[in-house]
Amino acid sequence: MTLKINTALAFLHLFLVLFIGSVDASLALGDDIPCLKAIKASFEDPFGHLSYSWKFNNQTEGSICRFKGVECWHPDENKVLNINLSGMGLKGTFPRGIRYCTSLMGLNLSNNALAGTIPSDISMLLPFVTSLDLSSNSCSGEIPKNLANCTYLNVLRLDHNRLTGNLPEELGLLTRLREFSVSNNLLSGRVPDFPAGQITNDNCYANNPQLCGGPLEPCSAHEIKLDSFKIGFISGYVVSAAVLFIYFSFSWLQLKIMVLHRLQNWVRTKEEADELFHYPTLNHKIEIPGLEILVNRISLAELCKTTDNFSTDNIIGMGKTGPMYKATLQNSLFLAVKRFNNSLQFESRFLSELLALSRLKHDNIVPLLGFCTQRNQMLLVYKHMSNGNLHDLLHGEPKILEWPLRLKIAIGIARALSWLHHGCNFRLVHGAISSKSILLDHHFEPKISNFGQTIISNHGGVMFKYENEDDSGFLVNSGVWESDFVKDDVFKFGIVLLELLTRREAINAGSSTSSSYNNLVEWINHVSKGPNFVLGDAIDKSLCGQGFDDEIMEVLRVATECVQPFPNQRPTMLQVHERISSLGERYGMITSAYDSGYSINQDTTSTGDEILPVDQNH
Structure with a gap:
């Protein structure tokens, strides 16, 4: 029984x-709606931030990415990338329901009124977290050792709480950690031994008078008090060690064989890695202080793992600067990894793209998730765009492209460029707009990429320092900025519009000064200005007779104005966006140029009057 x-x-x-x-x-396999429901239910929301924005109903599907403080991997896909609920006055404890956000990388709950302990199994709740900010709350208890298992952490802020006990020495194993703060707590004991140069800010331990070691006062005084306590333990450990030695002596041979086997595997792996990076490296190391605040630093080993050691089978594109690889994460999500060719010429473009994209967040700009400069490699990590680039869509295998989709793509590109030129905290020119630099997500939402020739300034075009590879420079005034840089973006956007309308290759139409007739601009001018012009002679035949002629004609007018030979004859991107977005209202498309992005005026290596970096062959 x-x-x-x-x-x-x-x-x-x-x-x-x-x-x-x-x-x-x-x-885990579905969306993250249950995760956000659980988070909302776990908090008191006295100011109504979540009550007003986080509304769950039959229309929630495809909308949580618009919730306040929520950033998704892809718009409308409902897989959450980052959650930022800072300063909302929330009350409660750490939300355990966050484990249902299976792809979460960033969590910011700072400046609230949260209490209770940090979960002892936090690495199980946040297995892929790269940035965790619980600062300025009322969290109490000890910092769990399990936090050291969050091995992807770049940023960890626990300052201004009521945390007690010792700092776990295991935190020193967080090799990716670049920003760390536990100041203004009630901590005691020895601080973790971080690798030299990893945590350089001494203030990260401030106002914890019982902490010692590292950059603080030596721990000798504390250790003396503990000597008598340790002696009793040591005698016990000696006896235990003797027993363990007798037990393990019977299997020392097997242990030796295992160690030798693993050592051989390690040597083999190292040889493969050395062969993988056999070409010459730069003579100096790329250092970008403070950049980890804006974007995650990712280890080379992790990128090798997710791309199968940069296997040629994972190459999804090849550009002038180097190949693009598809990377597969443990959670089955995909990333794109751009590997820059290793030379001083491409270092300038790498830094330009890194500095630009780390500061820019916009629905129509490709999101930069991380970077790597180990072993003098230059690697940038982005969200993977499943529908490739616009050039291949237009000029690759024939596919039916309805007019509303083409208009949606045009409006999205114009919205991003208008914001870059007129809406963000600093002036920015892309410098290399083309159909190949426009990526398309799974909803065919356009994302501008390839910021390797970007020019950045904080001074609104009044006066700039123009830096190039030989460190010489010159100043440009606002007129030159507008005519030589901003209006060049407008010209290149006009070419993209013409490609969307005609489905013809741009060929040598990259410069407004081209005297060749073998390009799209010359061809459209010849066709459209003829005495017997018919719209059907200029546009893609599949668009004719579909009831969109008036809209197509207006976009064609905008495109021809953008490619005028003299910069002062071209409209601004703000004017362009206003004109073509008004056509999109019929299809319910977003019309505002400024609602979809924000910029971070974070000081890294650039100064207030720099344009960074500069390639004179732009």
């Missing part, structure tokens, strides 16, 4: 494990 009962209980236990596992699996 007892055996039957035990068997029944075992089957019941197995059923419950499988059932709970299946529930967790279904949540």
Whole structure:
């Protein structure tokens, strides 16, 4: 009878494990709506920030990416990338339901009124977190050792809380950590031994008078008080060690064989890595102080793992600066990794793209997730765009492209350029707009990429320092900025518009000074200005007779104005966006140029009057 009962209980236990596992699996494979519901339910929201914005109903599907403080991997996909609820006055404890956001990388709950302890299994709740900010709350208890298992952490801020006890020495194993602060707590004991140069800010331990070691006062005084306590333990450990030695002496040979085997594997892996990076490296190391505040630093080993050691089978594109690889994460999400060719020429473009994209967040700009400069490699990591680039869509295998989709793409590009030129905190010119630099997500939403020739300034075009590779420079005034840089973006956007309308290659139409007739601009001028011009002679034949002629004609007018030979004859991108976005209202498309992005005026290596970097062959 007892055996039957035990068997029944075992089957019941197995059923419950499988059932709970299946529930967790279904949540992991689905969207993150259950995660946000659980987070909202765990907080008191006295100021109504979540009550007003986080509304769950039948229309929630495809909308959580618009919730306040929520950033998704892809718009409308409902997989959350970052959550920022800072300064909302929320009350409660750490939300355990956050485990259902299975792809979350950033969590900011700072400047609230949260209490209670940090979960002891936090690495299980946030397995892929790269940035965790719980500062300026009322969290208490000890910092859990398990936090050291959040191995992807770049940023960890626990300052201005009521945390007590010792700092776990295991935190020193967080090799990716670049920003760390536990100041203004009640911590004691020795601080972790971080690698030299990793954590350089001494203030990160401020106002914890019982902490010692590292950059603080030596711990010798504290250690003396503990000597008598340690002696008792040491005697016990000696006896235990003797027993363990007798036990393990019987298997020392097997242990030796295992160690030798792993050592051989390590040597083999190192040889493969050395062969992978066999070409000459730069003579100096790329250092960008403070950049980790804006974007995650990712290890070379992790990128090798996710791209299968940069296998040629994972190459999804090849540009002038180097190949683009598809990377597969443990959670089955995909990233794109751009590997810049290793030369001083391409270092300038790498830094330009890194400095620009780390500061810019916009629905129509490709999101930069991380970078790597280990072993003098130059690698940038982006969200993967499943529909490739606009050039291949237009000029690759023939596909039916309806007019509303083409208009949607045109409006999205114009919205981003208008924001870059007129809407963000600093002036920015892209410098290399083309159909190849426009990526398309799974909803065919356009994302501008390839910021390698970007020019940045904080001074609104009044006076700039123009830096090039030989460190010489010159100043440009606002007129030159507008005519030589801003209006060049407008010209190149006009070419992209013409490609969308005609489905013809741009060929040598990259410069307004081209005297060749073998390009799209010359061809459209010839066709459209003829005495017997018919719209059907200029546009893609598949668009004719579909009821969109008036809209197409207006976009064609805008395109021809953008490619005027003299810069002062071209409109601004703000004017362009206003004209073509008004056509999109018929299809319910977003019309505001400024609602979809924000810029971070973070000081890294650039100064207030720099344009960074500069390639004179732009």
